[in-house]
Amino acid sequence: MAQKTTFDPRWGAGPILARGGVSCVADPENRVTTPDAQQEVAVKELHRRARLRLLRMHYESGVGHLGGNLSALDLLLTLHHRVMGKDDLFVLSKGHAAGALYVTLWSLGRLSDEELVQFHKDHTRLVGHPQADAIPDIVFATGSLGHGLGLSAGLGLGKRLRGQPGRVFCLMSDGEWNEGSTWESLIFVAHHGLAAVVPIIDLNGLQGFGTTTEVADLGCLADKLRGFGLEVREIDGHDPEAIRDALSVEMPVRPMAVVARTVKGHGVSFMENRMEWHYLPMSAEQYAQAVEEAKRR
Amino acid sequence: MRTILAAALVRRCEDKDFAFLTGDLGFMALEPVRAAAGARFINAGVAEQNMVSVAAGMARLGFRPWVYSIAPFIYARAFEQIRNDVCFHKLPVFLVGNGGGYAYGVMGATHHALQDYGALLGLPNLKVYVPAFAADVPVAAERIARAGGPAYFRLGSDETPKNFVLPAYASWRRLLVGGGPTLIIVGPLAGGILGAAMQRPTEIRPTLWVLSELPVLADEIPAALVEDIQRSGHLVVVEEHVAEGGAGQALAYALLLRGAAPQHFSHRHALGYPSGFYGSQNYHRKECGLDPQSILALTEKP
Ligand SMILES: Cc1ncc(C[n+]2csc(CCOP(=O)(O)OP(=O)(O)O)c2C)c(N)n1
Ligand SMILES: [Mg+2]
Numbered sequence: 001m002a003q004k005t006t007f008d009p010r011w012g013a014g015p016i017l018a019r020g021g022v023s024c025v026a027d028p029e030n031r032v033t034t035p036d037a038q039q040e041v042a043v044k045e046l047h048r049r050a051r052l053r054l055l056r057m058h059y060e061s062g063v064g065h066l067g068g069n070l071s072a073l074d075l076l077l078t079l080h081h082r083v084m085g086k087d088d089l090f091v092l093s094k095g096h097a098a099g100a101l102y103v104t105l106w107s108l109g110r111l112s113d114e115e116l117v118q119f120h121k122d123h124t125r126l127v128g129h130p131q132a133d134a135i136p137d138i139v140f141a142t143g144s145l146g147h148g149l150g151l152s153a154g155l156g157l158g159k160r161l162r163g164q165p166g167r168v169f170c171l172m173s174d175g176e177w178n179e180g181s182t183w184e185s186l187i188f189v190a191h192h193g194l195a196a197v198v199p200i201i202d203l204n205g206l207q208g209f210g211t212t213t214e215v216a217d218l219g220c221l222a223d224k225l226r227g228f229g230l231e232v233r234e235i236d237g238h239d240p241e242a243i244r245d246a247l248s249v250e251m252p253v254r255p256m257a258v259v260a261r262t263v264k265g266h267g268v269s270f271m272e273n274r275m276e277w278h279y280l281p282m283s284a285e286q287y288a289q290a291v292e293e294a295k296r297r
Numbered sequence: 298m299r300t301i302l303a304a305a306l307v308r309r310c311e312d313k314d315f316a317f318l319t320g321d322l323g324f325m326a327l328e329p330v331r332a333a334a335g336a337r338f339i340n341a342g343v344a345e346q347n348m349v350s351v352a353a354g355m356a357r358l359g360f361r362p363w364v365y366s367i368a369p370f371i372y373a374r375a376f377e378q379i380r381n382d383v384c385f386h387k388l389p390v391f392l393v394g395n396g397g398g399y400a401y402g403v404m405g406a407t408h409h410a411l412q413d414y415g416a417l418l419g420l421p422n423l424k425v426y427v428p429a430f431a432a433d434v435p436v437a438a439e440r441i442a443r444a445g446g447p448a449y450f451r452l453g454s455d456e457t458p459k460n461f462v463l464p465a466y467a468s469w470r471r472l473l474v475g476g477g478p479t480l481i482i483v484g485p486l487a488g489g490i491l492g493a494a495m496q497r498p499t500e501i502r503p504t505l506w507v508l509s510e511l512p513v514l515a516d517e518i519p520a521a522l523v524e525d526i527q528r529s530g531h532l533v534v535v536e537e538h539v540a541e542g543g544a545g546q547a548l549a550y551a552l553l554l555r556g557a558a559p560q561h562f563s564h565r566h567a568l569g570y571p572s573g574f575y576g577s578q579n580y581h582r583k584e585c586g587l588d589p590q591s592i593l594a595l596t597e598k599p
Contacts, residue, residue, distance in 0.1 A: 132385040139357060141385050144377055150347040151382060154354015161316070161336060162358065181378070184347035191342075 043082075043240050044297075046107060050077055051267055051294045053116070054103045059287040061120040065128070067277035069100040071204040071237070071262040072171060076104040078243040079169055079200070087166025089155050091140055093148020094173035094202065095129035101138070102126050110137050146179030148172060149199055153189050156197035167196045167251065175207030178216045189255050190228045198247065199257045202237060204264035206275055222259045230257045237262035268293055298434050298452040298485075299326045299395050305435035306363060307333045309442065314359055318352055320345045320366035322395070327365070349375040352390045353382035361389040361442065367401065368394030368410035368451060372417055379447070384420040389445045397427065397451035397484065398537030398567060399581035406575070411567045413451060415542020418512050423447040425511040427484035428466065431455035433509065436466035453537075454578075456488025458495060468510035469519050475502035477596045478531035479522070479559075483508050483544045486537050486587060493589035494596075503596040504529060513547040515554040523557045532559035533596055537587060540566045563595060 051073060058066055072094065084090065092101050102119065105111045111126075118124040125134040129143025140151050152170035159166060176182050189197050203221065205212050218224060222232045233246040237260025246258050264278070265271030268290045282290060303326055309315045310333040317330050318339045331338040337360075341348035345366055352362040364371065371394045372379070383390045394410060401408035414425045426448060428437045434452070441448045457463065464470050472491055480503035482490055487507040494502045504525045526532050532552075534545035545564035552558050568585045575581075582588045586595070 133387075140353070141381060144381055146346075147350055147378065147382060150350025150378070151354045151357075153347070154351035154356075155358060156354070157339070157351060158355040158358035158360055161355075161360075164358075181346040181350070184342075184344035185350065188341065188344065188347050188351065 046081065047074060047077055047240065048294065048297055050103050050107050051297070052291060053106065054099055055268070055282075055287065055290050055294060057103065057116050057119050058099060059282050060117065062281045063099070063120045063128070064277070064279045064281050065096050065099065066268075066280075066282070067206065067264040067271060067274070068094060068173065068202070068204070069097050070266045070268065070271065071264045072097040072202050073100045073103070074238045074240060074266070075171060075200060075202060075243055075260055075262070076100050077107065078240045079171075079247060080104050080108060082240070082244045083247045084169065085166065087164065089139055089152075089166065089168045091148045091152045091155070091168065091170045092130060092138070092142050093152075093170050093176060094145065095142030097171070097202075098126070098128060098130050098143075101130065105135070105137055111135070145173065145176045146181040148176075149182055149185035149189065149197075152197045152199070153185050153192075153194055156189070156194040157192060159196055160194070167198055169247070170197065170199045172199055172201050173207070174201060174203045174205065174212050174221065175215075177201075177218055177221060178207070186225070186228055186230075190230060193254060195252050195255050197255060200247070201257065201259050202262050203259050204262045206264045206273065206278065208278065210275070225257045225259070230255050232257050232259055234259045234261065236260070238266055267297060298428065298431055298455055299323075299393075301431050301434045302393065302438060302450075302452065303327055303330050305438045306330050309438075310334045310337070312361070314361045316352075316355055316360045316362040318348050318362055318364045320348050320370055322366055345370050345374040346378050349378035349390070349392075350382050353378070353386065353388050356383070356388035356390050357386070361391070361445070363391045363393055365393045365395070367408060368397050368413055369408060372410065372413045372449065376416065379417070379423075380420050383447045384422050387422045387446055389447070391441050391448045391450060393450045393452065395452045397453050398486070399578045400453050402577040402581070403575055406570060410451070411537070411539050411569065412542065413538070414449065414511055414544075415538060417449050418542065418547075420447070423449060425449045425451060427451045427453075427509050427511070429482070429484050429487040429507045429509055430457045430463055432457065432463055433466040437509065440466075451484065453485035456485060456492065458488065458492035461491065461495065466509065468508070468517070469522060470507050470509075471504065471521065471525070472507055473502065473505035474499075475504050476500040477503040477529065478533050478561075478563075479504050479506065479525045479529045480533045480535065480592070480596055481506045481508055481522075481544075481548065483534075483536035483538070486535060486582070490535070490589045490592050493593055497593065497597070501597050502593075503533065508544060511544060511547070513544060513551045515551040518551055518555060518557075523552075523555065526552070526557060526559045530559065531561040531563070533563045533565070533592075535565045535587060535592055537567055537582070539569070540564060565592060565595065
């Protein structure tokens with residue numbers, strides 16, 4: 001991507017753990033191997049910086065959708081900085097978390113700070129839901145729920161037929177499991193044993209107009225996935241080490257899924273587990289409080 | 298037409314980018330493709346939405362998948378996947394809808410595709426191919442593959458008249474010249490009408506054109522067709538598709554843009570199920586005045 005990359009001086013410069021290579025992911029060669037304690041600090045700082053940038057971007061652009069972005073941010077950061085290699089692909093099935101993906105790409109040096117300022121504005125590449133062919137790192141336009149797993153299955157099948165290495169990570173929401181097409185894709189992934197395809201489910205328990213339990217209760221989604229023959233790892237979706245451990249495996253024999261328990265609006269007390277933060281933009285006071293809380297983390 | 302397509306696609310199997318997905322259909326037709334394509338033949342099951350997304354994913358990696366089902370199940374069931382996953386990304390995914398129009402006859406309305414190309418033509422980057430004769434199918438398939446963008450291939454049944462020497466496949470072809478109106482027919486419906494018109498005296502029979510590629514663009518209408526329309530003063534458009542979004546409306550619009558509006562314009566198209574009764578493809582065609590006799594009665598009206 002021939003594009004100037006700059007960083008917001010307020011939050012430090014560049015990706016902390018690694019710098020993106022030709023793809024949107026951290027180059028394993030360049031990965032900083034630091035002692036555990038130092039690494040932990042660096043991870044924390046990365047997540048803190050990204051959360052602040054996400055809040056600022058949404059605040060400055062007057063945009064809502066924060067809840068699902070905050071629930072997905074730790075997953076996106078860990079995946080892109082510490083899991084994915086150059087052969088891996090990523091599909092954001094829950095397209096309304098575009099903001100968190102843009103900030104993740106920013107943290108990798110793949111999007112500039114000026115560009116983030118354009119989020120949701122006129123004449124922008126950074127649309128509310130990822131646009132087709134606007135940003136090289138984003139393989140598919142999404143935003144209509146229930147497409148991502150099928151797209152990932154096609155990428156995974158294509159890789160297998162070509163004998164290409166790498167996995168396809170697909171970040172999904174829990175509300176998306178209301179969609180019939182998602183189940184079609186699950187059946188396909190399981191039947192074809194597409195172990196390269198890794199659905200990661202942001203299980204925050206809230207959807208568009210109610211809780212997942214109220215709207216269309218699936219009981220234990222992990223058990224449902226196991227019933228289809230997937231190996232399921234259930235983790236805390238805000239624990240970077242747990243996320244990395246769950247995803248950093250050799251190619252499994254059978255398809256796996258990661259069910260990540262998350263909190264919608266994570267990290268901002270007044271947003272946590274509240275449906276309205278799927279929609280509302282922040283007021284100046286709310287933003288100030290959100291920043292205070294995010295800084296303290 | 299689909300067995301001919303299968304044979305044509307078997308020849309494409311050598312291409313490493315070839316792939317074929319079916320929505321659990323193709324018995325007694327697709328077996329040769331399955332045998333030739335090996336792992337690149339995928340029965341995606343009765344799951345058309347996923348099938349189209351999977352095809353888009355494969356196309357992103359450089360494959361050029363053909364995606365097969367009965368026409369209504371491919372275009373209507375997976376419409377959003379076609380729009381978002383395929384067309385937005387301009388991917389080489391070639392949708393094959395077998396049995397356009399009333400082709401599935403007494404199977405009933407759920408199996409008919411009367412709104413297919415009208416619905417699809419509003420999508421960005423997508424082209425529609427409606428071969429009229431069996432001999433068109435391999436050539437059209439080649440053009441689809443070469444164009445390399447999203448495509449919808451609407452297949453029907455062949456009614457090529459005996460003893461008629463077909464000109465090679467093209468988007469526009471003039472098949473017959475006569476002293477009557479200018480008649481434009483979309484796709485396989487042309488066969489039967491051509492057969493009947495050939496029997497008529499030259500002075501009264503229509504000048505018959507067949508249209509096989511959509512959308513109709515004003516500047517791609519052949520000059521010879523514009524001349525025919527001007528000379529005859531009466532244009533008749535015939536298609537097995539509803540009026541809304543069909544080729545008739547598109548042609549009227551394109552000719553207006555071109556400054557070549559016909560003096561008289563008639564449009565025969567699918568009407569749905571006016572009597573509320575169902576039957577063969579020919580039964581429905583007749584009910585809509587799409588059968589050869591009705592069309593000739595219209596073109597030979599004094
Ligand atoms: C097919 C489709 N239907 C409806 C919507 C509108 N919509 C956007 S997000 C959402 C639900 C949000 O809940 P969830 O999917 O669980 O996402 P998350 O909680 O992770 O934000 C809905 C209904 C959509 N984007 N796509
Ligand atoms: Mg949710």
